[in-house]
Amino acid sequence: MRRTIVISTVIALSGLLTFRILAQSQVVTLKGQVVCSSCWFEADRKTKPYGSEADIQCATACSKRGVPTALAVTDENGTTLYLLEYGKLQKTEKGWLAYIGKKVEAKGTVREQEGKRYLKVDALTVIPSS
Numbered sequence: 001m002r003r004t005i006v007i008s009t010v011i012a013l014s015g016l017l018t019f020r021i022l023a024q025s026q027v028v029t030l031k032g033q034v035v036c037s038s039c040w041f042e043a044d045r046k047t048k049p050y051g052s053e054a055d056i057q058c059a060t061a062c063s064k065r066g067v068p069t070a071l072a073v074t075d076e077n078g079t080t081l082y083l084l085e086y087g088k089l090q091k092t093e094k095g096w097l098a099y100i101g102k103k104v105e106a107k108g109t110v111r112e113q114e115g116k117r118y119l120k121v122d123a124l125t126v127i128p129s130s
Contacts, residue, residue, distance in 0.1 A: 030071060
């Protein structure tokens with residue numbers, strides 16, 4: 001009896017883990033702004049939008065120090081940062097710096113690790129500014 005309960009529990013937990021992994025590996029499309037994950041927090045972005053020359057310079061310096069670049073996705077609940085990783089999208093000489101401050105549509109897979117969200121980017125399209 002006890003062995004049956006243990007085996008049933010293990011099967012149930014493995015099913016939940018499999019569901020969580022599958023849910024995290026779904027392809028998503030997110031729209032947002034490419035930002036430095038550190039510089040983003042240096043100002044109130046509701047009153048001082050990201051993308052000034054100072055923001056670009058800060059992002060460049062942070063990139064040289066290995067600070068991750070993120071996609072800032074804003075909705076009615078606020079802004080969520082997704083740390084960017086290369087998927088099918090190949091890294092160029094400038095890397096993410098070519099996109100800093102730009103609004104983009106990114107397709108890829110999302111995962112969460114240690115309380116941080118990551119987006120493995122397969123395709124990236126710059127959204128023309130109006």
